Amino acid sequence: MRLPRTTIDSSVGSEHLAVLELVSQNSTVLDLGCGNGGLLSLLVKERKVKGQGIEIDEQAIYECVARRLSVCHGDIDAGLSEYKEKSFDYVILCQSFQQVRNPDVVLREASRVGKEVIVSFPNFGHYRVRFQIFFTRKLGGRITGFSAGKYGCYPIYLSVALDLL
Amino acid sequence: MCPSLVHRFPDQRNPLPERKNSKWEWFFTCPNNIAFKSDWLYPAYQSQEIVRACKVSGVDATYCEIYSTYGHDAFLLEFQQETHLIKHFLKRIFDGETAPDHD
Numbered sequence A: 001m002r003l004p005r006t007t008i009d010s011s012v013g014s015e016h017l018a019v020l021e022l023v024s025q026n027s028t029v030l031d032l033g034c035g036n037g038g039l040l041s042l043l044v045k046e047r048k049v050k051g052q053g054i055e056i057d058e059q060a061i062y063e064c065v066a067r068r069l070s071v072c073h074g075d076i077d078a079g080l081s082e083y084k085e086k087s088f089d090y091v092i093l094c095q096s097f098q099q100v101r102n103p104d105v106v107l108r109e110a111s112r113v114g115k116e117v118i119v120s121f122p123n124f125g126h127y128r129v130r131f132q133i134f135f136t137r138k139l140g141g142r143i144t145g146f147s148a149g150k151y152g153c154y155p156i157y158l159s160v161a162l163d164l165l
Numbered sequence B: 001m002c003p004s005l006v007h008r009f010p011d012q013r014n015p016l017p018e019r020k021n022s023k024w025e026w027f028f029t030c031p032n033n034i035a036f037k038s039d040w041l042y043p044a045y046q047s048q049e050i051v052r053a054c055k056v057s058g059v060d061a062t063y064c065e066i067y068s069t070y071g072h073d074a075f076l077l078e079f080q081q082e083t084h085l086i087k088h089f090l091k092r093i094f095d096g097e098t099a100p101d102h103d
Helices: A014-022 A038-047 A058-066 A103-113 A127-136 A154-164 B023-029 B044-056 B071-077 B079-095
Strands: A028-032 A050-055 A070-073 A088-094 A114-120 B032-036 B062-066
Touching (some): A014 A038, A014 A114, A038 A050, A058 B062, A058 B079, A088 A103, A103 A114, B032 B071, B062 B079, B071 B079
Parallel strands (some): A028 A088, A050 A070, B032 B062
């Protein structure tokens, strides 16, 4: 499924484009940790999806609302009990999975609610990141330039690093 | 506080009817909930109950909990945030769901 790249703003991140290629037309999407709604609004525009987002940051919700998205202020660690089984075609965790406290619970809930689950997280095994960790010993926050969020990305970093070393 | 009127409280046994194309139908079935963190008269958990009921019925709902330390008076004082949320809620109803390129 190739994209009509000319219509897409060049500021769109590569991870958003990768997710866009996986999502089919007129589907339903639940974006967990949707941030400022960049990915969700891209999907609404390009794939005509019916999307909903969940976000914990208040300022990010204001940006989502300005983009005319349905977004709920909530913590995905608290579960998704109000959604029925397989009620969405896709559940997306785009660059938010490294920030959750209970990744097993979130993944289980995501796979219950969605027919397909798309997860993306920063590549902590990349050589530049490893050099940065080696020379600066900064374990949280600045690892890849992604904001680490409220709880930092230390726990998932450890597991990924052990896995890759 | 709920700017749109939820005309019937939906639950699993009595879900809301299928959304029609009419803008007014959409207005009634697509609630935008605003709660204030420190409001103890209309606490945030009650707004969350409305939102949860909407989700159970498969209705799109927007929910925002505005951080404020003014208690129940927050709805008089945090008008900038409220204006932003309600302005875009009304724009979405009357101009359609597809947003213009982000402003």
